[in-house]
Each structure stands twice: as C-alpha cells, then as structure tokens.
Amino acid sequence: MKDASPAARFWAEFCESKVAVVALAVVVLMIGIAVLAPLVAPQDPYDLANLALSDARRAPGFVGEGGYTHWLGTDAQGRDLLSAILYGLRISLEMGLVAGAFAFALGVTLGIGAAYIGGRWEAFIMRVIDLQLAFPAILLALVLSALLGQGKLQLIAALAAAQYAYFARAAHGAASAERGKDYVEAVLSTPLPGWRVVWRHIFPNCLPPLIVVATVQVANAIALEATLSFLGVGLPVTEPSLGMLIANGFQYMLSGRYWISFYPGIALIILIVAINLVGDRIRDQVNPRLKR
Amino acid sequence: MLGHVAVRLAQSLVVMLVMSALVFVGVYAIGNPIDVLIGPDVSQELRLQTIARYGLDQPLWQQYFTFLGRVLHGDFGRSFVFGIPVMDLILSRLPATLELTLAAVCGAALVGIPAGIYAGYRPNSLPARAIMTLSILGFSVPTFWIGLVLIMAFAVQLQWLPAGGRGETVSLFGVPWSFLTLDGLNHLLLPALNLSLFKLALMTRLARAGTREAMLSDTVKFARAAGLSEWTVLRRHVLRLIAIPLVTVFGLEFASTLAFAVVTETIFSWPGIGKLIIDSIQSLDRPVMVAYLMLVSFVFIAINFLVDLAYVGLDPRLRKGGAR
Numbered sequence: 001m002k003d004a005s006p007a008a009r010f011w012a013e014f015c016e017s018k019v020a021v022v023a024l025a026v027v028v029l030m031i032g033i034a035v036l037a038p039l040v041a042p043q044d045p046y047d048l049a050n051l052a053l054s055d056a057r058r059a060p061g062f063v064g065e066g067g068y069t070h071w072l073g074t075d076a077q078g079r080d081l082l083s084a085i086l087y088g089l090r091i092s093l094e095m096g097l098v099a100g101a102f103a104f105a106l107g108v109t110l111g112i113g114a115a116y117i118g119g120r121w122e123a124f125i126m127r128v129i130d131l132q133l134a135f136p137a138i139l140l141a142l143v144l145s146a147l148l149g150q151g152k153l154q155l156i157a158a159l160a161a162a163q164y165a166y167f168a169r170a171a172h173g174a175a176s177a178e179r180g181k182d183y184v185e186a187v188l189s190t191p192l193p194g195w196r197v198v199w200r201h202i203f204p205n206c207l208p209p210l211i212v213v214a215t216v217q218v219a220n221a222i223a224l225e226a227t228l229s230f231l232g233v234g235l236p237v238t239e240p241s242l243g244m245l246i247a248n249g250f251q252y253m254l255s256g257r258y259w260i261s262f263y264p265g266i267a268l269i270i271l272i273v274a275i276n277l278v279g280d281r282i283r284d285q286v287n288p289r290l291k292r
Numbered sequence: 293m294l295g296h297v298a299v300r301l302a303q304s305l306v307v308m309l310v311m312s313a314l315v316f317v318g319v320y321a322i323g324n325p326i327d328v329l330i331g332p333d334v335s336q337e338l339r340l341q342t343i344a345r346y347g348l349d350q351p352l353w354q355q356y357f358t359f360l361g362r363v364l365h366g367d368f369g370r371s372f373v374f375g376i377p378v379m380d381l382i383l384s385r386l387p388a389t390l391e392l393t394l395a396a397v398c399g400a401a402l403v404g405i406p407a408g409i410y411a412g413y414r415p416n417s418l419p420a421r422a423i424m425t426l427s428i429l430g431f432s433v434p435t436f437w438i439g440l441v442l443i444m445a446f447a448v449q450l451q452w453l454p455a456g457g458r459g460e461t462v463s464l465f466g467v468p469w470s471f472l473t474l475d476g477l478n479h480l481l482l483p484a485l486n487l488s489l490f491k492l493a494l495m496t497r498l499a500r501a502g503t504r505e506a507m508l509s510d511t512v513k514f515a516r517a518a519g520l521s522e523w524t525v526l527r528r529h530v531l532r533l534i535a536i537p538l539v540t541v542f543g544l545e546f547a548s549t550l551a552f553a554v555v556t557e558t559i560f561s562w563p564g565i566g567k568l569i570i571d572s573i574q575s576l577d578r579p580v581m582v583a584y585l586m587l588v589s590f591v592f593i594a595i596n597f598l599v600d601l602a603y604v605g606l607d608p609r610l611r612k613g614g615a616r
C-alpha cells in the first residue's frame with residue numbers, strides 16, 4: 001500500500017464504501033447506455049415512421065404495432081417511453097457535463113487567478129462572486145435563459161453562468177491556502193512564467209476540493225436543466241431531455257396516466273442521487289477533519 | 293455596535309444600486325424592447341415617436357437614471373400584457389407567494405431542526421441513519437418532479453387534497469389569505485410540502501452537523517458535569533451553539549425559497565409572483581420582469597442585513613462591538 005500511487009490509494013479508499021461503489025457503477029452504466037442509446041433502445045423514438053398514434057398513451061407492458069413490448073408504456077405520440085428516456089438521458093447528461101465543464105473552466109480560472117494576483121483585483125473578483133452566490137442559481141438561470149432565448153448553446157451559457165461562482169469560491173479558497181506554502185514560494189523564486197506556476201504547481205494541488213464541487217455541480221446542472229425545460233424556458237422542443245419528457249406528461253397526469261411523467265423522473269433521480277452519493281464519498285475522503 | 297449597523301446599511305444600499313444597474317442592463321439592453329413594443333408594419337414616424345415616448349432614444353446611462361428616479365417613486369411602469377401598473381400587479385400577487393413561502397420555510401425548520409439535532413445527538417442510531425438517507429433524497433430529487441408525484445398520489449389517486457389553486461380565502465387587512473379557512477389550508481398543504489422538502493433536507497443536515505460538533509465541545513462537557521439533564525443541555529446549550537448557522541440559513545433560504553416558488557407555483561397553479569414571472573418571461577413582459585427581479589434583490593439584501601443584525605443579538609462577542 002505504501003508504494004502505491006496516490007491515485008491507486010485514493011481508489012482503494014473509495015472502494016471501502018460499498019454504497020459509493022454501487023453509485024459509481026450506476027453513473028458509469030447510465031453514461032454507457034446514454035452514449036449507446038441508438039444501439040440499445042428498442043425503438044428510435046424520433047423516427048416518425050416507427051410511430052403509430054393508435055399506440056399513444058398506452059400503459060406499461062402494452063404490446064404495440066411494431067411488435068414491441070412497451071415496458072414503460074408510450075407517450076402522447078405513441079413513442080416507446082423507455083427509448084425516449086434513453087435518448088433523453090443522452091441530452092440531459094450532455095447538457096450537465098458540458099455546462100459543468102464550462103463553469104469549471106471559468107470559475108477555476110477566476111478563483112485561482114484572483115488568489116495568484118492578489119490585492120485589489122482579488123478583492124473585487126471575490127466580492128462579485130460572493131454577491132452572485134447570494135442569489136439562487138435557479139433564478140439566474142431562469143432569467144438568463146429567458147433573455148438569451150431557447151437553444152442548446154444559450155442554455156449551456158445560462159447554466160454555466162449560474163454555476164461558475166461555486167467553482168470560483170472553492171478554487172479561490174484552495175489556491176489561497178496553497179499560495180502561502182513554501183513550495184510555491186520556491187517555484188516563484190525560479191524564472192518560470194506565472195502561468196506555468198499556476199497551471200503546473202498550484203492547480204493540481206487544488207484539485208481534490210474542486211472534484212467534489214464538480215460532481216455536485218454536474219448533478220445540479222442536470223436538475224437545473226430539467227427544471228428549466230419543464231418550465232418551458234430551457235431546451236427547444238427539438239431536444240427532448242428528461243425534463244421535457246416530464247413536462248410533456250404533466251397534462252396527462254391528472255387523468256391518471258402517470259407513467260409518461262413518472263418514469264423519466266425516476267431515471268433523472270437515479271442519475272442525480274448516484275452522482276451525489278459519489279460526490280459525498282469523495283468529500284469525506286478529501287476532508288482532513290475526518291482523516292483517521 | 294451602532295457603527296457596525298451603519299456600515300452594513302451603507303453596504304446594502306451600494307449592493308442594491310449595483311443590482312438595479314445589472315437588472316436594468318440585463319433586461320433592457322439584451323434583446324430589443326422596441327421590437328416587442330412596435331409592430332413591424334408601423335410607419336417610420338410612429339416608430340420614432342414611440343421610441344421617444346419610452347425614452348429609448350436616450351443614451352443608456354440616462355435611461356438608467358430616469359428608470360432609477362421612477363423606481364424610487366415606486367413606479368415600475370405598466371405591464372405590456374395586463375396594462376395595469378406593475379407595482380399593483382406584483383402587490384396583488386405577493387401575499388399568495390409570501391404565504392406559501394412562509395409555510396414552507398417554517399415547516400422545514402420545525403421538522404428539520406429537531407430531526408437534525410436528534411440525528412446529531414445519536415449519530416449511529418437507526419432513525420438517525422434513516423433521517424440522513426432521506427435527506428440525501430430530499431437534496432437530489434428535483435422539486436418539480438416531487439410536485440407531480442404529490443399531485444398524482446394525493447390529488448389524483450387518493451383524491452384527498454386539491455391539485456391546484458388557492459381555494460377559499462379570507463380577507464385580512466384588505467389582503468386575501470388561504471390559511472385562515474379549512475378549504476384554503478387544504479389547498480396550501482401540498483404546495484407548501486413540495487416547496488419545503490429541499491429546505492427540510494438542508495436544515496436537517498445543518499442541524500446534525502452543528503449538533504455533532506457541539507456535543508464534543510467543552511460547553512457541553514461542563515454542562516453535563518454540572519449535573520444538568522440531557523434535555524436541558526440540548527435545549528439550553530446545544531441549540532444556542534448551533535443557532536447562528538441555522539439563522540443564517542433560515543434567512544438566506546427564505547429568499548431562495550421565494551425563487552424556488554416559481555416551480556411550485558407553476559405546478560400547483562398557485563397565483564403568486566412566481567407564476568407571474570414565468571408568464572411574463574413567456575410573453576416578454578419586461579417591466580414585470582424588472583420589477584420582480586428588483587423585488588427579489590431587495591428581499592435578498594434586506595434579509596442579509598437582518599441576518600447580520602440577528603448575529604449581533606445571538607453572539608455576545610459581536611454585541612460588545614468587538615471582532616469582525
């Protein structure tokens with residue numbers, strides 16, 4: 001154990017929690033089936049040739065025109081709900097990961113940059129970020145996506161703008177602590193350029209807390225995207241994410257056809273809970289106060 | 293202490309000013325309000341006339357100061373859609389949202405804090421573990437979906453509670469309230485429950501973390517050594533130690549609950565300002581959007597200020613005008 005690499009040690013420690021391993025497996029599995037959706041889905045839900053209106057709004061277990069058994073029922077257009085969920089998962093995951101990546105890049109640059117530069121700029125940047133953090137992300141994302149209009153890129157911009165501040169605060173906290181350490185002083189006394197010090201020396205040491213924030217924020221981005229799409233200000237109808245599937249089923253819920261909204265929601269929750277459980281485990285691992 | 297309050301008040305005013313500029317630029321400068329106001333087939337003359345009437349031919353900073361001056365007189369303009377002053381529109385919808393939000397946040401605190409203290413007091417007991425697992429669920433499950441499931445279960449399947457609206461209201465101080473009638477309470481229960489679940493999870497986790505730390509503190513050790521009963525220790529000492537973070541969260545969450553009410557109000561057709569903002573976003577009713585954002589900013593900043601004052605009351609070190 002002593003001579004194992006830090007990554008291997010981290011992994012071994014991670015595996016001590018069975019719940020976390022199962023959650024990680026679920027996340028990997030869901031990413032897998034989302035990527036492979038066209039191959040594993042029983043039907044291409046957006047090929048109109050496959051759809052028959054006589055199959056619309058059928059209960060789970062119904063055997064439809066094409067000879068499929070619709071295990072989770074069909075929606076208002078006669079689409080197989082399981083296939084629609086797999087395709088929706090793809091869009092939801094894509095939005096969450098891409099928005100999370102943008103928020104990460106922007107927030108970490110600002111946070112570490114502020115800690116590195118210091119002085120008035122640091123105070124100013126962090127003030128603005130604190131101010132933004134006081135506002136709920138959902139309100140910001142809601143207003144931004146309303147102002148920018150509907151579309152994938154617009155929504156990614158809105159989500160990233162609503163979330164980068166969390167990364168910035170975490171990165172700033174970690175980088176300020178690193179900034180005062182001897183090794184940074186040592187590197188700074190060499191003629192290396194500033195960006196290299198930040199990128200090769202400070203940034204890697206700030207990673208552990210940032211990974212925790214990243215898992216939580218990807219889960220949040222997925223939930224936020226679903227909420228916005230549900231409210232009708234998120235993705236356009238041509239990009240049916242899980243949130244939109246839920247929104248589409250809403251009107252049928254009052255007549256007892258619960259499955260159109262219910263099952264996409266279950267898929268969404270499994271995904272978010274699994275990501276959060278993985279994040280919880282990593283948080284415990286990088287928290288020095290809980291170290292044995 | 294008075295100096296501390298004055299400094300905080302000044303800071304709050306500056307932040308409010310910055311927010312008003314951001315909101316103004318955000319809503320009026322992004323996109324073109326002229327296209328919303330004027331049809332494409334109007335004559336050029338009428339077009340210029342309308343632009344001049346709304347002051348849209350002025351430079352941006354001048355437009356902003358005009359806007360600011362009117363806002364200070366409580367004038368947010370007229371809603372493009374409803375045609376009535378925005379202030380009246382918002383004030384008529386505000387009580388419904390306040391009622392819902394207060395019910396949700398108070399409910400979350402009344403259930404979450406005791407549950408959290410218990411889970412922190414006996415962290416390894418079975419109920420404590422169940423509480424923590426449920427709280428992760430409460431964090432993860434999107435509010436809108438829970439709302440749908442609540443409607444499905446209690447309104448459609450069991451038919452115990454209504455699925456939307458405010459129900460019968462009673463007028464008090466000239467404002468209609470739902471919580472004073474049985475029918476209104478029935479209508480309030482599901483949306484309030486829906487809105488409170490996320491806060492409930494948050495308060496529980498916070499109270500638990502605080503209690504776990506407080507139980508290890510010297511205060512508790514000495515209180516026990518003094519022969520106080522466990523109940524007294526929890527009530528008199530632990531609760532006081534965890535009060536500061538809880539008050540912070542209670543205040544800040546109240547404000548963010550106002551924002552989250554957007555989702556709940558849409559699902560349960562609750563006629564509050566959350567439903568209003570969604571409708572006005574969809575119809576591009578800019579004056580309503582601006583007024584809503586200014587109101588929420590104001591509530592946020594006011595609450596931040598009040599939370600700070602509450603600290604002074606709760607923490608004797610701050611009362612003496614010392615640290616900070």
